[in-house]
Amino acid sequence: MTEDFPPFGYYDKNGKLVGAAVEIVQLLLVKMNHPDKIQVLPWSRAIRTLEIEPNHMLFAMAKTPEREPKFKWLGPILYDDIFLYQLSSDSSEYNNIEQAKKAKYIVVTRGFPEEKILEQLGFKNIHTAHTPSQALSMLMSGRVTMIASGSIAITPLLQRSNYPLNALKETKVKLFSTGIYIGLSKSTPDEIVQDWQIGLNEIKKSESYQNIMSKYFSLP
Structure with a gap:
């Protein structure tokens, strides 16, 4: 899940879901051989779903002291x-x-x-x-x-x-x-979190990740 909030995730003029966080997560989904089922929801509904439902991911989230114990975490993907x-x-x-x-x-x-x-x-x-x-x-x-x-x-x-x-x-x-993270349902097994974190770490070293950062944030 994500929200409509540029530059992290939003619909372009052609109605395509784009954004820095969206494109990073899409790379991660491909790497982990997971289907791209990203839903765009109001933030309050999305974070409530993450609190009560298993097997969900929400991005892009700031990992605050209040939120940290409620979820599992992947990241950071941005700062x-x-x-x-x-x-x-x-x-x-x-x-x-x-x-x-x-x-x-x-x-x-x-x-x-x-x-x-x-x-x-x-x-x-x-x-x-x-x-x-x-x-x-x-x-x-x-x-x-x-x-x-x-x-x-x-x-x-x-x-x-x-x-x-x-x-x-x-x-x-x-x-x-703050670091910007992917939040996971609290019930997500630690082994899954670790596997996905390894995948994300590899993506962050890739040229594709740097291209996304340059595209949205004009970084060298």
Whole structure:
């Protein structure tokens, strides 16, 4: 399972499921001789399914302390830094956590780790959205002051929503860094996890993996 969230997974203009995480997982499925049965679901439904159903995989997931004991894990497949972003037209300065706490509202996608992180840091000005696109729309319309987003996701999110790439600017408030993983149902046998991890490690050394990274993140 995955969600519709560029650049990790999304439908292109021809209706084909693409994205950095999707294409890495597709390589893994081929290597492990497993059928490609990737489903695109709302995040809240997908992670709930992973919690209660056996034999499921969900990507791309941040492995947070809260989530870690609930699932088995493959990865990381990617890395990301989570920042607060504001409108480029907003002259307010947010250089630290305390300044950010004084903002009117910060929007996060419900169920994403940044929601829990902000709560743990004592933020009281949190708004939630069902999807990253909805969160961005709330910021662009002026309903909220900032959005919490991964640095590798914010540009594709703007592109997908047809907003100028210079519409937002990164504040100096970095919430956390995280590896991006594939989560597996807790009941998955450790031997299977180990076999798939070996397969993923081999893929990450391949030219195909580097081509995916260059394609989506302009890495050398």
